[in-house]
Amino acid sequence: MGQAGHRVVITGQGAVSALGIGADANMAAMRDGRCGIAEMEFRDIDRLSIKIGGQIKGYRAEDRFSRQEIALYDAFTQFALIAADEAVQQSGIEISEALSLEAGVILGTSGGGLQTVDDNYRTVFAEGKNRVHPFVVPRLMNNAAASHLSMVHGLRGPSFTVATACASSNHAMGQAFQMIRSGLSKVMLTGGAESMLCFGGIKAWEGLRVMSKDGCRPFSKNRNGMVQGEGAAVFVFEEYEHAKARGANILAEVIxxxxxxxxxxxxxxxxxxxxxxxxxxxxxxxxxxxxxxxxxxxxxxxxxxxxxxxxxxxxxxxxxxxxxxxxxxxxxxxxxxxxxxxxxxxxxxxxxxxxxxxxxxxxxxxxxxxxxxxxxxxxxxxxxxxxxxxxxxxxxxxxxxxxxxx
Amino acid sequence: MSDEVAEKVKAILAEQAVLEPSDVEMTSTLDSLGIDSLGLVEAVFAIEETFDVQVPFNANDPSDSDFDITNVASMIDAVRKLVAEKQG
Known part of the structure; x- marks a missing residue:
């Protein structure tokens, strides 16, 4: 037997990536073996030697968020919010006053608001301006996405962000799992978000020379490096008895x-x-x-x-x-x-x-x-x-x- | 061909290896110098900055790159070619 404790189940899922907006769209693409990696589009890409990535195309922040929200949300936060909305809606969970104290959010991210950093360094270094937008810090901080999720969904229990590079999301979901298993929490939003597809983000990675210029071919003998993507996925992790009592649709159990x-x-x-x-x-x-x-x-x-x-x-x-x-x-x-x-x-x-x-x-x-x-x-x-x-x-x-x- | 290229490349490798440039032999290898994969990537960066060239090097599979890293001599030869190409 494994470690004792409460059972933990997944009752909601949401995602946005180059494969589509929505968990179903992402799963359908995976089922079809569809590749979301293509030529990227962003400012100054002509100065990069790596030009491909899993970029989310056809996405417009204005279609989903107000002007005030966009002023506060870096792309990684936007992706996390979209994924979380979907997950919460799908799970059908109602966060009551009492439950809110036992509900939190743990997200993984590595770069946090890297696009905000990139834009504003450009403003002060390249363009020589001496003033930046007042929300630069709340946009770029690594916990911005987790904080906005807690505010939007009224989660008042334990929340934080985990940064362990490529393992951030797994570490985050593992913490959420342990939080419920140990009885510290009943419901956790968890997953991760990233949006490094900008000039500074890719330029930094070019330096390590581990990026492929022509495609991601895992396990294939002719593989020649990694290709970056962007997006987010968020899940509702819930204590099993709680999920069962409210008749939730359970997607899988985390064991x-x-x-x-x-x-x-x-x-x-x-x-x-x-x-x-x-x-x-x-x-x-x-x-x-x-x-x-x-x-x-x-x-x-x-x-x-x-x-x-x-x-x-x-x-x-x-x-x-x-x-x-x-x-x-x-x-x-x-x-x-x-x-x-x-x-x-x-x-x-x-x-x-x-x-x-x-x-x-x-x-x-x-x-x-x-x-x-x-x-x-x-x-x-x-x-x-x-x-x-x-x-x-x-x-x-x-x-x-x-x-x-x- | 001047030995300026050779001296500079040796100096770059020596710095990564924490050795004196005189300790870097033409037959030395990255292994014998104790330069690991990160040290190599830094050395390649230093070569690019020093000579203003683009080194065709993929850290993902160094042996498959056009940049021959067999030993110090092969790296110096490769840098000479890149410098000559740049000068057209």
Whole structure:
């Protein structure tokens, strides 16, 4: 058995990414193996060598928010609010005065209001102006999205933001899970948001030389780096008895969570750190490895990550590694950095609830170092009872969640 | 071809390796100098800044880049070519 405590279920989901606005739109795209990565459009992109990304196209803030709201909301906050609205509406939860004290929000983000930073540095450095908009700080702060979610939805319990680079969302959802499991909270909005697709955001990443100029091809021998995305996904995590009592539609159960640190290198991943996080999630859930049918991989499409992740899966699952399915949906929506684990949780829910495994698209060439069933190019129907979702961040901070069909 | 390029490249690598430039041999490798992947990315950046060139280097798969990092000599040759190309 896993650690005792309250059971935690997911009763609402919302998302916005390059694959579409709405959780259903994102899941449909994953089912179809549709790629949301394309040429990006923003100011000064001609000065970048990386020109592709999973950018949300056809989105206009004015269609969803008032002028006053836009003045306060960086893009990452806007995406989080849109996803949260959808999740809360879908869950049908009513936040009463009493419940509001036991309800909070924990979001992951890495860059926070990076677009606001970028715009305003341009104003003062490039354009030489000496005055910036008064809301620069409340827009750019990493907790802006979490704070606005708490205000809009009246959540007065524990709320904060987690920043662990590419693992931020998984760490955030893990905290929300533990908060409910331990009885500190009844309802949590959780997930992550990111919007780094601007000149300064991509220029910084170019420096590390780990970005692909032509596509995200996880596990494929000809992969040559990661591709960024943007957006958000937010979920309603709820204590099981509470959800059952109000007759909520339960999407899946969160049954385990674990974290580990490589304590080794600021950018190179560690097989041991990744393996320990997966083992920890199994232990936390009281599972044996053989029960896991699907893993949503971290699968960034860099040579090092994919090779290391596959080796870690072999370490943890032994012979069962050849039976389970593992796919990287980053091939479709790109790497949303601090928001990525949240969007990827949709693939786990789709596997558990709908019996559809999202594919790893752009898979072109087998790599002996990644010889697992990566569900290449086409979604697959399969009955899956337990899924894991991996996130392994720069800085060696790892977070893995375990979920079960309900 | 002047040895200015060689001296500057050696100096850049020496700085990353925390060695004296005289300790950097033409046959030294990144491994023997103790330069890791991040050190290499910094060295490539320093080369670009010093010589005002674009180094075709992908940290994701260094061995697959056009920039030959076999040893110090190969890197110096590669930089010479980039400088010559720039001068047309």
């Amino acid at each position: 385990g969570f674990a974290m580990s640190s490589d304590a080794k290198d600021i950018v190179m991943p560690s097989q041991n750190g990744a393996a320990r996080a997966m083992q920890g999630a199994l232990k936390s859930a009281g599972l044996s490895g053989d029960e896991v049918g699907y893993i949503n991989a971290h699968g960034t499409g860099t040579a090092a990550n994919d090779r290391t992740e596959c080796a870690a899966v072999r370490d943890v699952f032994g012979a069962h590694a050849d039976t389970l399915m593992i796919s990287s949906t980053k091939s479709m929506h790109g790497h949303l950095i601090g928001g990525t684990g949240a969007v990827e949780l949709l693939a786990c829910i789709m596997a558990l609830r709908d019996g559809v495994i999202a594919p790893t698209i752009n898979y072109e060439e087998p790599d002996p170092a990644c010889d697992l069933d990566v569900v290449p190019n086409e979604a697959r129907e399969a009955s899956v009872n337990v899924a894991l979702t991996n996130a392994f961040a720069f800085g060696g901070l790892n977070a893995v969640l375990a979920l079960r069909a309900i």
